[in-house]
Amino acid sequence: xxxxxxxxxxxxxxxxxxxxxxxxxxxxxxxxxxxxxxxxxxxxxxxxxxxxxxxxxxxxxxxxxxxxxxxxxxxxxxxxxxxxxxxxxxxxxxxxxxxxxxxx
Amino acid sequence: xxxxxxxxxxxxxxxxxxxxxxxxxxxxxxxxxxxxxxxxxxxxxxxxxxxxxxxxxxxxxxxxxxxxxxxxxxxxxxxxxxxxxxxxxxxxxxxxxxxxxxxxxxxxxxxxxxxxxxxxxxxxxxxxxxxxxxxxxxxxxxxxxxxxxxxxxxxxxxxxxxxxxxxxxxxxx
Numbered sequence: 001x002x003x004x005x006x007x008x009x010x011x012x013x014x015x016x017x018x019x020x021x022x023x024x025x026x027x028x029x030x031x032x033x034x035x036x037x038x039x040x041x042x043x044x045x046x047x048x049x050x051x052x053x054x055x056x057x058x059x060x061x062x063x064x065x066x067x068x069x070x071x072x073x074x075x076x077x078x079x080x081x082x083x084x085x086x087x088x089x090x091x092x093x094x095x096x097x098x099x100x101x102x103x104x
Numbered sequence: 105x106x107x108x109x110x111x112x113x114x115x116x117x118x119x120x121x122x123x124x125x126x127x128x129x130x131x132x133x134x135x136x137x138x139x140x141x142x143x144x145x146x147x148x149x150x151x152x153x154x155x156x157x158x159x160x161x162x163x164x165x166x167x168x169x170x171x172x173x174x175x176x177x178x179x180x181x182x183x184x185x186x187x188x189x190x191x192x193x194x195x196x197x198x199x200x201x202x203x204x205x206x207x208x209x210x211x212x213x214x215x216x217x218x219x220x221x222x223x224x225x226x227x228x229x230x231x232x233x234x235x236x237x238x239x240x241x242x243x244x245x246x247x248x249x250x251x252x253x254x255x256x257x258x259x260x261x262x263x264x265x266x267x268x269x270x271x272x273x274x275x276x277x
Binding site: 069 | 109110112113115140143144147148149216217218219224230231232
């Protein structure tokens with residue numbers, strides 16, 4: 001696994017660039033990751049990100065869009081507005097979590 | 105030592121990829137492949153159209169979409185739970201088998217947190233998917249737009265569909 005530098009911190013990522021160590025994540029890192037995929041984080045983005053981080057701790061896997069809607073209360077439509085095109089993957093990326101595995 | 109940033113490719117350049125999924129079956133088990141793949145395509149940022157025709161019309165008729173059923177009759181891949189033993193086809197037509205099998209399938213889907221057919225279609229539309237109904241099927245079923253889900257964008261002819269899906273990848277289910 002490569003180690004790269006994000007926000008002046010060494011960060012372990014997989015070959016695609018997703019972070020692999022939960023505790024290496026910080027809000028400063030999230031800001032850089034978001035900027036890399038051309039997303040400017042608003043307070044609503046942060047709500048989603050914090051939900052995803054907490055949910056991962058509970059469930060042991062990354063939330064899908066469906067789960068983020070039904071459990072987190074963030075409507076699918078809004079997820080597409082906040083994280084355009086590929087919401088589930090972009091949300092996980094910025095939250096420092098693996099890509100979601102679930103089909104739905 | 106750290107290496108330079110690795111950023112996932114989220115396909116920011118517009119590839120123009122497009123998918124069209126033809127849903128022609130009204131059995132509960134055969135409703136799901138199109139829904140799952142259509143939803144996945146939308147989650148990848150792909151323009152997606154679902155076209156409902158023939159028996160697939162039951163997925164979008166308001167009075168029927170909640171009541172799709174699953175019949176094990178004719179399905180030789182049915183096994184006794186947890187085994188490789190086939191369930192004999194002879195027992196499939198007994199009264200109550202379809203409702204029991206439907207109930208079991210719905211429970212399995214629910215356990216996996218897979219939405220019901222109407223909820224799934226709602227999610228697909230929320231994700232930007234497009235639903236279309238087939239003109240001939242509407243005429244055969246004697247249904248009009250008022251009988252269909254409100255988010256069906258139109259009842260269109262086969263040639264409209266061909267025109268609209270130019271360059272799309274096509275799936276017939």
